[in-house]
Amino acid sequence: MKQAIIEEKLGVYKTRDWEKYTFFKDWIIFDARKQKLQIVYGMQANDLRMLIGGAKPIDQLTDPAQRDARAHIMNAFSMMNADGSEPRSIDFHSFRGKFTPEFDPRRFALKDSIYAQRLDLLAFLLRNVLYRFSTCLPQVNYCEFSVGCGDLSRPWVFAVLTTFSNDKKFNKFHYLVNQSFPWLKTNGFEKSIDYRFLAGFNRRISPISNACSADKSLDFLNEAPSYAIHLMLREFYQSKKQRETIIFTEQVKQLKKLEKASTNTEDFYHWVVGLDLLGDELGYPYCPFVAYEFLRFVRDARQANSAFGTRIHSGENVPFARPELPGYRLFAAHMYILYRCLAFLKEELGSNIRVGHGIAFDKLLSIKNY
Structure with missing residues (x-):
C-alpha cells in the first residue's frame, strides 16, 4: 500500500514503460553509518532524478507529473508550499502542531537514508553551513551543532564531522579529502569558524504506565497529571540517592555508548561540549538529564572541559x-x-x-493574576 502511494506521488504510472520497468527492487547497500551490508527495498537515485525532471528548475518543468513529483520531494526535505514553492504564513499555520510525523520523521527519512550511504555528503552539508556562516553579516565565529549521540559514538562518523577543524592537527579523513573527495575542498573559509557538537538525546520514553501506550502520552499527562508529576519527583529522589533511573533507561543505554566513545576518542571533550535534549515535546515534558547517570557523566566531563553543559529544548510544542x-x-x-x-x-x-526557545514560558509568565 505504501509503495502504491509513493508511486502515485512520483508519477510512476505516467511513464511510458512503467509496466515493463521495475522501479522498486531489493538492493544490497553498504550502510556507512553502521559499517554493515544491508538488504533494502527501494529505487535508485537515477530513476528518482528522471521522475522529478532531472536538474531543471521546477518552474521550467512542463510535465505536470514531474512537477508534482518534484514538489513532493522538495517537501520531503523542507516545509514548503504544496506545489514546492516557498511557504507563506498560511502554510506555516498548517504545519503548526505537526512536529511529528509531519516534520519528523517525514523530513528526515530521506536525509538519513542518504547520509547512511554517503558520509561524505554529511561533510558536504557541514561545509555548506560553515560557508554560509562565514559569509553572513555579522559573521558567525562560533557555533554548535546538535548531533545524535549515536553518531558521536561512532569513530568513523566522528572523524567525518571534524573534517573542517581549524586546528593544525587533522584527522585521517581530512587527508582523504584532497585525494578522493574533491567536492569537499575549501578555500579556507572554515578556518575562521570554531564549531563544536552537542550530543542529542531523544526525550521520548517508554510507556510509564501499563494503562497508557506510548502514543497516548498526551492523554496520560492530561488525565493523570498528579501521577506524571509523582514519577518525575521519584526520579529526583533516585538521583539524590545515586540510584539508577527508572523511566529513562533507553537514554542511559545511549549514554553508556557515548561514555565509551569519550574514553576511546582523542580530544572528545574538545569537540563535544554538552548534551542536548530534543524531539517532539508534546506529551513529553520529562528530562532524562536529571537522572543520576547523566549528572555523573556531566560532572566527569567537566573535569576535561569545565564549560561542558546542557541544552534543553522546552516550552516549544x-x-x-x-x-x-x-x-x-x-x-x-x-x-x-x-x-x-x-x-x-x-x-x-x-x-x-540552557533552555532552547521556550516560547511557552512567555505565555505562562504573561498571564495576569495567576
Missing part, C-alpha cells in the same frame, strides 16, 4: 489554553514538570544550563 478552559490543566502540568526539572538541574549542576 505545548498547546496553550486560557486558565479558565479545561485544557489549561494539561498546559500547567506540562510546564510544572519542566520547571521542576530545570530547577533540579540548576541545583545539581549550578551553571551551563
Whole structure:
C-alpha cells in the first residue's frame, strides 16, 4: 500500500514503460553509518532524478507529473508550499502542531537514508553551513551543532564531522579529502569558524504506565497529571540517592555508548561540549538529564572541559489554553514538570544550563493574576 502511494506521488504510472520497468527492487547497500551490508527495498537515485525532471528548475518543468513529483520531494526535505514553492504564513499555520510525523520523521527519512550511504555528503552539508556562516553579516565565529549521540559514538562518523577543524592537527579523513573527495575542498573559509557538537538525546520514553501506550502520552499527562508529576519527583529522589533511573533507561543505554566513545576518542571533550535534549515535546515534558547517570557523566566531563553543559529544548510544542478552559490543566502540568526539572538541574549542576526557545514560558509568565 505504501509503495502504491509513493508511486502515485512520483508519477510512476505516467511513464511510458512503467509496466515493463521495475522501479522498486531489493538492493544490497553498504550502510556507512553502521559499517554493515544491508538488504533494502527501494529505487535508485537515477530513476528518482528522471521522475522529478532531472536538474531543471521546477518552474521550467512542463510535465505536470514531474512537477508534482518534484514538489513532493522538495517537501520531503523542507516545509514548503504544496506545489514546492516557498511557504507563506498560511502554510506555516498548517504545519503548526505537526512536529511529528509531519516534520519528523517525514523530513528526515530521506536525509538519513542518504547520509547512511554517503558520509561524505554529511561533510558536504557541514561545509555548506560553515560557508554560509562565514559569509553572513555579522559573521558567525562560533557555533554548535546538535548531533545524535549515536553518531558521536561512532569513530568513523566522528572523524567525518571534524573534517573542517581549524586546528593544525587533522584527522585521517581530512587527508582523504584532497585525494578522493574533491567536492569537499575549501578555500579556507572554515578556518575562521570554531564549531563544536552537542550530543542529542531523544526525550521520548517508554510507556510509564501499563494503562497508557506510548502514543497516548498526551492523554496520560492530561488525565493523570498528579501521577506524571509523582514519577518525575521519584526520579529526583533516585538521583539524590545515586540510584539508577527508572523511566529513562533507553537514554542511559545511549549514554553508556557515548561514555565509551569519550574514553576511546582523542580530544572528545574538545569537540563535544554538552548534551542536548530534543524531539517532539508534546506529551513529553520529562528530562532524562536529571537522572543520576547523566549528572555523573556531566560532572566527569567537566573535569576535561569545565564549560561542558546542557541544552534543553522546552516550552516549544505545548498547546496553550486560557486558565479558565479545561485544557489549561494539561498546559500547567506540562510546564510544572519542566520547571521542576530545570530547577533540579540548576541545583545539581549550578551553571551551563540552557533552555532552547521556550516560547511557552512567555505565555505562562504573561498571564495576569495567576
